[in-house]
Amino acid sequence: MLSKKYPKEVKQILSKYPPEGKRSAMMPLLFLAQREEGYISKAAMQDIAGLLNVTETEVAGVVGFYTLYHEEKEGKYRIQVCADLPCALRGAEGFVKNLCDNLGVKVGETTEDGLLTIEAVMCLAACDKAPMFQTQGPEGIKYHENMTVEKTMELVEELRKSAA
Amino acid sequence: MTHILLRHREIPEINQLSVYQKNGGLAAFKNAVTTMKTTEVIDVVKNSGLRGRGGAGFPTGMKWSFADNKNWPHYVVANADESEPGTFKDREIMEGNPLQFLEGVMIGSYAVGANAAYIYLRGEFWEIAESLDAKIAELEEAGYLGDKLFGTEYSLRLYTHLGAGAYICGEESALLESLEGKRGQPRVRPPFPPSVGLYDKPTIINNVETFTNVPMIMTNGADWYKTMGTTDAPGVKIFSLSGRVRKPGNYELPLGTTFRDLIYTHGGGVQDSRKVRAIMPAGASSSLILVDDDKILDTPMDYLEVRKLKSELGSASVIIVDDSVSMDWLINKTVHFFKHESCGKCTPCREGTYWMARLTERIHDGRAVKADVDLLLNVAKQMQGKCLCALGEFSTMAVVSSLERFREDFDNAVKA
Ligand SMILES: Cc1cc2nc3c(=O)[nH]c(=O)nc-3n(C[C@H](O)[C@H](O)[C@H](O)COP(=O)(O)O)c2cc1C
Ligand code: SF4
Ligand code: FES
Numbered sequence: 384m385l386s387k388k389y390p391k392e393v394k395q396i397l398s399k400y401p402p403e404g405k406r407s408a409m410m411p412l413l414f415l416a417q418r419e420e421g422y423i424s425k426a427a428m429q430d431i432a433g434l435l436n437v438t439e440t441e442v443a444g445v446v447g448f449y450t451l452y453h454e455e456k457e458g459k460y461r462i463q464v465c466a467d468l469p470c471a472l473r474g475a476e477g478f479v480k481n482l483c484d485n486l487g488v489k490v491g492e493t494t495e496d497g498l499l500t501i502e503a504v505m506c507l508a509a510c511d512k513a514p515m516f517q518t519q520g521p522e523g524i525k526y527h528e529n530m531t532v533e534k535t536m537e538l539v540e541e542l543r544k545s546a547a
Numbered sequence: 548m549t550h551i552l553l554r555h556r557e558i559p560e561i562n563q564l565s566v567y568q569k570n571g572g573l574a575a576f577k578n579a580v581t582t583m584k585t586t587e588v589i590d591v592v593k594n595s596g597l598r599g600r601g602g603a604g605f606p607t608g609m610k611w612s613f614a615d616n617k618n619w620p621h622y623v624v625a626n627a628d629e630s631e632p633g634t635f636k637d638r639e640i641m642e643g644n645p646l647q648f649l650e651g652v653m654i655g656s657y658a659v660g661a662n663a664a665y666i667y668l669r670g671e672f673w674e675i676a677e678s679l680d681a682k683i684a685e686l687e688e689a690g691y692l693g694d695k696l697f698g699t700e701y702s703l704r705l706y707t708h709l710g711a712g713a714y715i716c717g718e719e720s721a722l723l724e725s726l727e728g729k730r731g732q733p734r735v736r737p738p739f740p741p742s743v744g745l746y747d748k749p750t751i752i753n754n755v756e757t758f759t760n761v762p763m764i765m766t767n768g769a770d771w772y773k774t775m776g777t778t779d780a781p782g783v784k785i786f787s788l789s790g791r792v793r794k795p796g797n798y799e800l801p802l803g804t805t806f807r808d809l810i811y812t813h814g815g816g817v818q819d820s821r822k823v824r825a826i827m828p829a830g831a832s833s834s835l836i837l838v839d840d841d842k843i844l845d846t847p848m849d850y851l852e853v854r855k856l857k858s859e860l861g862s863a864s865v866i867i868v869d870d871s872v873s874m875d876w877l878i879n880k881t882v883h884f885f886k887h888e889s890c891g892k893c894t895p896c897r898e899g900t901y902w903m904a905r906l907t908e909r910i911h912d913g914r915a916v917k918a919d920v921d922l923l924l925n926v927a928k929q930m931q932g933k934c935l936c937a938l939g940e941f942s943t944m945a946v947v948s949s950l951e952r953f954r955e956d957f958d959n960a961v962k963a
Contacts, residue, residue, distance in 0.1 A: 399706045401663075404746045409728030410711055414670075435728070448730040448890075450712035451670045468831055468880040469633045469789040469866050505714065505884055506632035506831075507671055510787070510864075511795035517671060524673040 385430050389415055393434070406435050409445055413452055418521065421461075422453040450504070451519065458493040458500035460520040460542055462535075466503040469510035478514035479503055481532045486539070498546055499539065518542075551763045551783055552756065553799045555643030564685050567646040573691055575765035576653045581697050588658040592761060594769035596781035601626055601717075601754030602829070602862045604780070604850045607761075613741035614659040615749040622750040623656045623664035624726065625758055628710060628717035630669055632884060633830035633864030636785040636797050637755035641668075641675045644759065645682050651758030653691070653703060654765060659751050662702050667722050670711040679707050714888040718936050719752045721890065732892045733936035754862075756785055776802035780849040790827075790867035791818045803852075807844035810867060821869040825953070828853055829861025831881045832941035834948035835874070857948070874949040874956040879907040885942030896939030899930040903946060910960050920957045924950045 386393045392415055400407040409431065416427035428442045435442075446452045464482065466475045479490060483501055486494055493500040509515045512528035516535075527538065550556055560566045567573065579588050593608025614621050625648075629637040640648050656664045668676050683705050686692045694702040708726055715721045716731040723745050725731035744750020760782060764772045773781040780802040786809055789795045793815030800809065806826060810816065817823055823844065827833035836856045838844065846852050853860040868877065886900040906923040909915040927943040927950075934940055950957060 399708070401746065404727065406728035407708070407726060410709065410725070413711070414709065441729075444730055445728065448713065449670070449710070452711055467632045467884060468877065471880060472790040472866070472868070472872070473795070505887060506630060506634075508629045508635040508638045508669070510633055510635055510789040510866075511797070524671055526671075526674075 385412060385416060385427065386434065406437060409435060409437075409442070410449075413442075413446060417452060420456060421459060421519075421521065422456050451524075459498050459546060460518050461500045461502055462516050462518055463502045463504040463507075464516040465505070465507045465509065465513065467506040467510075469506065470513035470515065473510075473513035475514045478530070478532065482535055485532055485536060496543070498543060550799050552640060552647070552759050552785060553643060553797065554647065561647075562643060562645055562682075564646065564682075564689060571766060572646055572762070573650055575762045576650050576657070576691065577697055579654055579765060580657050580699055580701050585658050585660055588654065588765070591765060591769050592658070595760075595764045595772040596769075597757065597760055597764060597772065598780055598850070599754055600756035600760075600784065600862065602631070602832075604860070607753060607757055610741060610753070611655065611659050611751055613739075614751055615742045616660075618742070618749050619660075620663070620748055621659050621661040622745040622748055623652060623659060623661040624719075624722065624745060624750055624752045625652050625664065625666040625755055626717060626719065626722060626752055627666055627668040627672065627675075627755045628714075628722060629672075629755070630714040630717050631830035631832060631862055631864055632881075633789050633827065633866045634787050634862050635789075635864075636787050636862075638672065638675065639797050640755055640759050640785075641672070641679065645679055646686075647762050648755055648759045649679070649682060649686065649705065651761035652705060654761050655751060655753065655758060656703050656705075657701060659749075661751070662704065664703070664705050665726060665745070666705065666707045667716070667726055668707060668709055669716070670709045673709065676707045676709050683707070713890075714884075715890045715936075715938055718938060721936070722752065723750065730890070732890045733938075735935070777847065777849045777851075779851050784848075784863050786848065787862075787864045788814045788867070789864070791821065791869040791872070792816065792867050793818055802849045803847040805845050805847055806865070809848065809865060810844065814867070817867065817869050819869075819871075821871060823867060824870040824872065825868040825874070825949075826858075827866040827868065827945070828863065829859050830864035830866065831884050832859075832861060832944055833866070834858040834944045835868070835877075835952060837952040873960070874953040875907070875911045875960040878945050878949050879904075879911040881945040882907045882942065885938065889938065889942070893935040893939065895930045895933040896935070896942065899926055899934075899939065900942050902926050903942065907946075910957060913960060915961050917958070917961050920950070920961060 396411045432439045432442045490503045515528040589611045597607045598604040710716045713731045716725045720734035721731040740750040776782045786798045798813045823838045826836040882903045886904040889900045891897045927946040
């Protein structure tokens with residue numbers, strides 16, 4: 384239960400919105416639910432539905448709509464490489480391909496150790512610093528800009544070490 | 548030129564409250580709340596000629612005056628969704644000069660009588676939201692936010708709210724749906740947000756850059772602001788320059804600066820000294836400007852002049868395309884973006900982006916015949932004027948303009 388596990392955070396989230404706008408707490412609560420496991424379980428959706436007096440179907444509808452919410456357990460870290468037009472004009476497509484080759488996975492796949500999932504995503508508002516990606520993981524979202532495959536592999540090593 | 552928005556480039560640590568105050572920060576807000584009527588604040592912003600920087604260029608002061616005074620409470624929302632491919636200016640403002648942005652939101656809130664304002668950030672701006680939360684807490688501590696400010700009856704609180712990855716949530720009515728905890732799908736309009744907005748209450752929504760102009764306008768006056776830019780579009784604009792230039796980045800320049808100045812004086816010219824073939828002045832939502840005559844680069848970048856080139860300035864996310872790029876590749880990129888981001892609420896956009904994506908993919912892969920190219924143009928034209936929100940329209944811009952202005956690329960792609 385979110386309210387048992389994170390009582391302080393839940394209270395703080397609810398305090399941001401007026402009573403008639405209680406449902407606004409939905410998105411922050413979903414991020415909270417996703418924090419530990421990296422995905423939102425059915426139980427968490429039930430929990431949030433209860434907290435906000437809405438149906439589970441409505442919660443699931445919101446989860447399904449947004450790309451940063453996940454319903455499946457994937458790699459502990461998602462490496463989300465921007466391959467959108469402005470970055471692609473600065474070499475992002477080659478970068479994704481090289482990175483995938485180095486990691487032995489395809490876009491959308493997870494490394495064997497379950498640590499990393501590689502995704503190609505839309506513009507992340509860093510088009511002047513391509514190639515770039517964000518990592519989505521237990522500590523939230525972090526930007527990595529002006530990247531090379533070598534620098535990325537160093538980061539991967541660090542993540543492997545800290546996860547071990 | 549000294550910056551008036553990206554001031555962190557000259558003033559180190561202007562993101563710190565004490566440094567911001569030392570440089571005149573927050574005096575405009577305090578002065579407004581303690582000595583000015585709300586209508587007087589709106590008049591200054593109106594007289595400055597400031598237009599919205601989020602894309603549509605709507606006059607800001609006029610928008611503020613539309614807040615329905617028969618229906619209370621009022622809300623202010625800052626649009627920090629920044630998801631248009633090629634746009635990365637709001638992020639630099641919020642990272643470098645966050646207090647000036649927040650002060651702009653605060654002055655706007657006072658002007659329209661709002662006691663609560665929400666900053667809606669795209670979900671990826673997680674770290675920015677955390678740092679803004681810390682700034683907001685500091686402002687509360689220092690007595691600039693909270694109840695009965697400076698001994699007046701006026702109270703104000705600011706809150707950040709994170710989206711979760713959906714370009715459509717930058718569209719203001721979809722943003723409100725999302726902020727209310729729903730799927731981010733646009734509302735049918737009218738009514739517009741200044742009458743019926745957040746929780747059905749009058750709501751003023753402006754872009755981050757728009758708000759960031761306001762403290763400087765209040766401090767230095769509307770006439771000062773109008774000494775910069777053009778008559779139709781006074782002031783400065785942050786141009787996010789990307790694509791095939793040597794020095795991509797944000798450039799704060801007067802509206803009306805030429806493309807040539809932006810690309811060559813500031814952007815260092817085109818990579819590998821190639822030629823500019825096309826310009827997308829409003830990110831992926833642009834009609835492509837065909838640069839077949841060098842003189843086109845002397846066009847001043849403001850709303851009216853760019854329109855004469857059959858494009859739009861939009862949020863001024865200027866993507867430079869050189870002569871190494873083939874347009875069938877380019878529109879395959881933009882169309883996939885819009886297909887991915889279509890919210891699915893209306894049929895022309897949902898189906899249209901799907902069909903366009905199938906066709907652009909086939910053309911780019913060399914599997915298409917000429918009839919496919921004609922069909923693509925047909926699908927795009929069919930969509931125009933029929934979509935519920937501007938996203939559907941945006942998705943057709945690059946397609947139609949490139950098919951009309953760069954047809955040879957498509958003929959080559961189907962021949963091959
Ligand atoms: C599909 C779509 C995406 C948009 N994305 C943004 C955005 O990311 N940021 C923004 O400020 N405005 C965006 N807008 C424009 C907003 O709807 C709105 O016009 C703007 O926030 C108003 O602020 P302004 O008057 O200060 O420009 C978008 C519009 C559409 C149709
Ligand atoms: S035009 Fe597209 S994004 Fe806009 S409401 Fe229709 S389906 Fe949704
Ligand atoms: S296109 Fe990659 S960050 Fe904008």
